[in-house]
Amino acid sequence: MVEPLQRARVGSDALQTLIEELAQFLGRSVVLDDPLVRFICSSRHYGDADAVRIRSLLQGQADDDIIRYVLDQGVAQWRAPGYIEGRDDLGLNARYCVPLRERGHLLGLLMVMAPDKNLTEEEIRAISRTAPAVAAQMYAEHRAGDTEEAHAQELLLGLLGASPVGRGTAHRQLAEGGLLPDAPHALVTVVRATRSREASGQVEVALRGALEGFRRTRSAHGLLAVTGDRAVLLQVGDRPLRSQEVTAQCTRIVEALDTYLGASAGAVVGVGGRQDGPADAWISYEQALVAARAARRLPHLGRVGDWDGLGEFAVLLQLPDRALNPSLLPQPLRTLLEAAGGHRLVDTLRCFLEHAGSVPRTAEALQIHRTSLYYRLKQIQEITGLDLDDGRDRLVLHLGLQVRELLAPKDGDTPA
Known part of the structure; x- marks a missing residue:
């Protein structure tokens, strides 16, 4: 199983000082979280800790149900401070929450313990005076790392781009800058999520939060690029990631995005094929895009598409959405669907083709007598005018059935 190495989420000394000074003035516990309600730093206790705060301090993060509850209050879109209602069943006391913004960007959430929602005007004024200083400090610390982060993201997108010259240049600069080891195995994962236009910034934050832990694992080193509603993760290593590692990683990404954004965001993951090092990572990227489209269109994939398991869908999904x-x-397939009992015959046809035209195995799978199966197959041939003993005719019908599955309407379906 791929285990991301724990990333330190402890705030700087300057942030810690600001939080402690505010808490001391208020005589209340104060916590600073990032936009995904992940712990950054906290004041000392003032006898008002609830079960949620204690678990957060011990674990370094809140439980998923707490994160989901807080985000469901819409705090990422709040334009003014307000109270988050307590939940006895979650062990959560009420908190006064201040969204920290700088130049339009949500940087974090300042939480003041207020079990009875009884902050005085003087306390609220003190919080209002401290919040801008905390936001400014957070912004300065973010800016300090932004230049290198933006450069690495630009090089990653160049490495995966359409231009061979651009790919070569990016590869060389990544190696020379020590940003990515020139390991013999590479894998690209593409993640997509959607949200309302008002919450588009939250999607980008959530994507980064869900994937950043996989930039460095026990098995691989990687780079991450997040642009709008899409994230791209390149991982390289001395050995190819095992299937179970990739599956575990994808599961954790989907679960994290469901926690941060809710299932309505329709997060999907596409995994490219395993390639021979960073120079061929662009191939894995193109494959991952197709796999993400498959995850969007094919519910049986469970929102995770893997290029190596797509079969004929890998070819069909090369077609543009308009096609x-x-x-x-x-x-012939349309004629069969329109015929009396056509849907039952289509199910029979699919089972017959998926069992390589074996009558015994098809009859067993459908739990019908072989005589009944022969009768249905005869009907299919008469209605379609095709010969099920002819390989080309069977291919036409099989591809037609796969296209039909891709066309099936999905809730909230949008092109990946």
């Missing part, structure tokens, strides 16, 4: 429409369905 994936009912006109692609072969006429």
Whole structure:
């Protein structure tokens, strides 16, 4: 299982000082979280700690249900401070929450313990005086790391781009700058999530939060680029990531995004094929884009598409979205669907083709007598005018069935 190395989330001395001074003035515990309600720093106790705060201090982060509850209050969109209601069943007392923004960017959440929601005007004024200083300090610390981060992201996108010259230049600069080891194995993962336009900034923050822990694991080193509603993760290592490692990683990413954004964001993951080092990572990237489209269109994949397991879908999904429409369905298949009992015959046809035309295995799978199966297959041939003993005719029908699955309407379906 891929285990991300724990990233230190302790605030700077300057932030710690600001939080402690405010807490001492208020005589209340104060906590500073990032936009995903992950712990940055905290004051000492003032006898008002609840079960949630104690667990957060011990674990270094809040439980997923707490994060989801806080984010569901819409704090990422709040334009003014307010109270977060307590929840006895979660062990959460009420808190006074101040969204910390600088130049339009949400940097974090300042939380003041207020179990009875009884902050005085003087206390609120003190919080209002401290919040801008905390936001300014956070912004300065973010800016300090932004230049290197932006440069690494630009090089990663160049490494995965369409230009061979650009890929070569990016590869060389990444190696010379020590940003990425020239390991023999490479894998690219693409993650997509959607949210309302008002919450688009939250999506970008959530994507980064869900993937940043996988930039350095026990098995791989990597780079991450987040642009809008898409994140790209390149991982390289001395050995290819095992299937179970990739599966565990994808599961954790989807679960994290569901926690941060809710299932309505429809997060999907696409995993490219394993390639021979960073120079060929662009191939894995192109494959991961297709796999992400598959994850969006095919519910049975469980929101995670892996190029190596897509089969014929890997070919069909090379078609642009405008081409994936009912006109692609072969006429014989359309005729079969429109015939009396056509849907039952289509199910029989699919089972027959998936069992390589084996009558015994198909009859067993459908739990019908072979005589009944022969009768249905005869009907299919008469209606479609195709010969199920002809490999080309079977291919037409099989591809048609796969296209039909891609065209099936999905809730909230948008092109990946």
